[in-house]
Amino acid sequence: MNNISCRTELDALRARLAGLERLHSAARPCPTAALPCGFPPIDRTLPWRGLPRGCLHEISGAPGDAATAGFAAAVLSRFAAHGPIVWITRIRELYAPGLQSLGLAPQRLMLVHIARAADALWAIEEALRCAALAAVIAEIDAVDMTRSRRLQLAAETSGVTAFLLQNETKRAGTSVARTRWRVAALPSAAARGVGAPRWRVELVRARGGATGGWNVEWRNGQWHAANDVGVAADAADRPARAAAPGV
Amino acid sequence: MSVWLPTLPTDRLARRHPASEPRVIVADDGGVLRLTALDAAAARLGLAPGQTLADARALVPSLDARPADPAADAACLDRLAAWCTRWTPWTAADGADGLWLDITGCPHLFGGEEALRDDVLARLGRLGFAARAAIADTPGAARAIARFAADRQIVPAGESQAALDKLPPAALRLSAATVAALDGLGLRRIGDLHDLPRAGLAVRFGDEITRRLDQALGRLAEPISPRRPVAPWRTLLAFAEPIATPEDIARVTRHLLIDLCARLAAVDLGARRLDLVFYKADGGIAALAAGMSRPTRVPDRLLRLFAERFETVDPGFGIEAAALEATLVEALLPAQLAFASRMDVAAAQTTLTGEPDFPDLAPLIDRLANRLGPHAVSHFELQESHLPERAVRHVRAGSTPDNRIWRVRFSSPFETHAPIDAVGVDSLSRGPGDAFGVTSLRDGPTGLLRMRSASRRTHAPQSEEAASAAVSNHEAADRAARPPPYAAGWSEAPPRPLRLLGRPEPIEVIAPVPDDPPILFRWRRVPHRIARADGPERIAPEWWRQRALPRDYYRIEDAEGRRFWVFREGLYQASPLRWFLHGLFA
Numbered sequence: 001m002n003n004i005s006c007r008t009e010l011d012a013l014r015a016r017l018a019g020l021e022r023l024h025s026a027a028r029p030c031p032t033a034a035l036p037c038g039f040p041p042i043d044r045t046l047p048w049r050g051l052p053r054g055c056l057h058e059i060s061g062a063p064g065d066a067a068t069a070g071f072a073a074a075v076l077s078r079f080a081a082h083g084p085i086v087w088i089t090r091i092r093e094l095y096a097p098g099l100q101s102l103g104l105a106p107q108r109l110m111l112v113h114i115a116r117a118a119d120a121l122w123a124i125e126e127a128l129r130c131a132a133l134a135a136v137i138a139e140i141d142a143v144d145m146t147r148s149r150r151l152q153l154a155a156e157t158s159g160v161t162a163f164l165l166q167n168e169t170k171r172a173g174t175s176v177a178r179t180r181w182r183v184a185a186l187p188s189a190a191a192r193g194v195g196a197p198r199w200r201v202e203l204v205r206a207r208g209g210a211t212g213g214w215n216v217e218w219r220n221g222q223w224h225a226a227n228d229v230g231v232a233a234d235a236a237d238r239p240a241r242a243a244a245p246g247v
Numbered sequence: 248m249s250v251w252l253p254t255l256p257t258d259r260l261a262r263r264h265p266a267s268e269p270r271v272i273v274a275d276d277g278g279v280l281r282l283t284a285l286d287a288a289a290a291r292l293g294l295a296p297g298q299t300l301a302d303a304r305a306l307v308p309s310l311d312a313r314p315a316d317p318a319a320d321a322a323c324l325d326r327l328a329a330w331c332t333r334w335t336p337w338t339a340a341d342g343a344d345g346l347w348l349d350i351t352g353c354p355h356l357f358g359g360e361e362a363l364r365d366d367v368l369a370r371l372g373r374l375g376f377a378a379r380a381a382i383a384d385t386p387g388a389a390r391a392i393a394r395f396a397a398d399r400q401i402v403p404a405g406e407s408q409a410a411l412d413k414l415p416p417a418a419l420r421l422s423a424a425t426v427a428a429l430d431g432l433g434l435r436r437i438g439d440l441h442d443l444p445r446a447g448l449a450v451r452f453g454d455e456i457t458r459r460l461d462q463a464l465g466r467l468a469e470p471i472s473p474r475r476p477v478a479p480w481r482t483l484l485a486f487a488e489p490i491a492t493p494e495d496i497a498r499v500t501r502h503l504l505i506d507l508c509a510r511l512a513a514v515d516l517g518a519r520r521l522d523l524v525f526y527k528a529d530g531g532i533a534a535l536a537a538g539m540s541r542p543t544r545v546p547d548r549l550l551r552l553f554a555e556r557f558e559t560v561d562p563g564f565g566i567e568a569a570a571l572e573a574t575l576v577e578a579l580l581p582a583q584l585a586f587a588s589r590m591d592v593a594a595a596q597t598t599l600t601g602e603p604d605f606p607d608l609a610p611l612i613d614r615l616a617n618r619l620g621p622h623a624v625s626h627f628e629l630q631e632s633h634l635p636e637r638a639v640r641h642v643r644a645g646s647t648p649d650n651r652i653w654r655v656r657f658s659s660p661f662e663t664h665a666p667i668d669a670v671g672v673d674s675l676s677r678g679p680g681d682a683f684g685v686t687s688l689r690d691g692p693t694g695l696l697r698m699r700s701a702s703r704r705t706h707a708p709q710s711e712e713a714a715s716a717a718v719s720n721h722e723a724a725d726r727a728a729r730p731p732p733y734a735a736g737w738s739e740a741p742p743r744p745l746r747l748l749g750r751p752e753p754i755e756v757i758a759p760v761p762d763d764p765p766i767l768f769r770w771r772r773v774p775h776r777i778a779r780a781d782g783p784e785r786i787a788p789e790w791w792r793q794r795a796l797p798r799d800y801y802r803i804e805d806a807e808g809r810r811f812w813v814f815r816e817g818l819y820q821a822s823p824l825r826w827f828l829h830g831l832f833a
Contacts, residue, residue: 064771064831066745066746066831066833067809067833069745069746069833070833071833073745084608086611091749092641092749093746093748094745094746095635095743095744095745095746096629096639097638097639098743098745098746098747098832098833101742101743102833106626106627106639107626107627109626109627110608110612110624111624111626111627111641112619113619113623114623115623119619122618123618123619126611126614126615127611127615130608130610132608132611133611184808185808185809185810186808187779187808188804188808188810190779193779193780194780194781194802194803194804195779197832
């Protein structure tokens, strides 16, 4: 008896929270609220059956590892269908043919080059306010709770999705990001030579959902599971460590 | 109108440090300190410019002597000239102690010539500058009357000559030697000069006298060069009470923008660059500028470009007037405004103009570019080069260079044939002209070309299918999933890195000879052991640009799975060989 009333109360509170967060509110029709990232195992694990739009996502990786940006570009290629994308960088290193090979059409991209770190947050927020965009991605370290909440609010208002590419060693502990990913390069599986890009993708945190880890390969413009191959078999499809930092 | 500021140097100092004693300005004249300027108190005591400081001190022991600073005086005069643009945009400094104001067409805005003159003098007086002003048909006449006749004189049109005739020749801006020579000849008034034969005057004094006389009488044009180019699109607002808060500044700016935009709309123009100038009560100005990627005349959008910088405006003791100038305007047809928000029309425009498929990002681009700098916001553009660092360039977002239009014009052949940059010979012709014809592409030296188009045919349907399968339930997505007109220009093979370093970085390499990839390299002090490698891909330098060595590129992967793009510079025979890291693969 007591248990049941507790549960209904909890459900009511959850519904109220969700309403406050506007993620499931009536203002936003359901099909556009989440966008499948194109890899069924990941989409099944995410509670929204895809990446929710109009909120904050974090992707972190080892410093100087291009796998983080590669994974982000592959995910963004799904968003590019819904509008232009703004990519905010500190260093002009992104190379258009490389983006193209990851499925992200370079002509859908607007680049914003930031000379001072102080401008980065301003630029992200400014871009998030522009509802014509599909997504904003920024290479930025150390976004604290208050700032991430600001970004989250801006993203909710406009429905633009924000991705923060972070250096694993420098990222701040907490944020309001809806999902947090960690990406690292995996050795290639080709018989000889360097094969298609392979990544270890870990969903470190998903609000209201389970975490997970996958080995994926990006081949011919599609995700493929990379569990079947010898090199990384021991790590394949293992659930993420429960005590990941900051969760 | 000519304004004379006879005591500019002392007035300038008095604004900072009020004088308790008679003050003079002295300058070193061949080892002797002489008075160059003095304030009213000093003048009343009988001092005069040109006296030595020792003589002056003998007369007035408590004299406050300060060194002359002509540069500061000139800067002060220039600031005043800028400040005077509140009455007319056509202002300039006149010598070291005067101002020109071309008030043609302006007096009615301020209640007539007398009211305008009184306003100028009153405001200058409030700033602490003693001034005399005169209005006449020509700059020369106004100057002569301001300095040599009674104060506050306004010469009616056509009566300059009568007013000038009574004045001494020195009023004509003649050199001291000429004035002295005329004095020696007994010519003590300008009126005396009219009767003299012009040829004789010219022989004796050059054209100085006749030129100045003609200028003063309007027989010879004497244009005043304004401080800055005068923008034809200008609107001005003056306030009864000075304003200071950012909110008031924003409100005023909004008024100005609405006014200017209405005028621009009447002639189908839009502003590309705006200058906002605030005239401060303390005689200074504060200016803000904003640039737009496309011609715009929406007041609210323009206001946002200025909005966050209002905080940086230092109002001093208050702002008395504000002016808004459109220094660059371009045609903007009304239809463009109405359609800007409609996606389908935007897409149609895309194919016409070659703009990338950005719906209406102009407001965002403007806001980012105005804060971060014009080159901070860019998008990729393909260039015909097979050198990786030159194959892509960053183009300012919002700009529409001609070559992009050309690329789209030729886009349909590329769609079915080959990526532009895959064909080496293309690099030879880079003009937008017809030399780079479609036929040469089709019939060119094309074993390579055929191979590439074949590989495209196998890849393209697959990826398109994948994209449309993933998003099939969205109408908008379906539209966008179609490849844009020149998407085929971006090369897909051979593999290219995701990040290309701005400058290849030298690495230390252990590599077997002669053509093998490295087995170990050290980059940024970290050693990497190579597990896999692809290559080499030889990329030759562009012989017509510089003397450079060919590069052999290898795609390599270290033990942890990180992928790099490294190259060896030069052929193996050439010593020394150098290795560089050029990019990172995802």
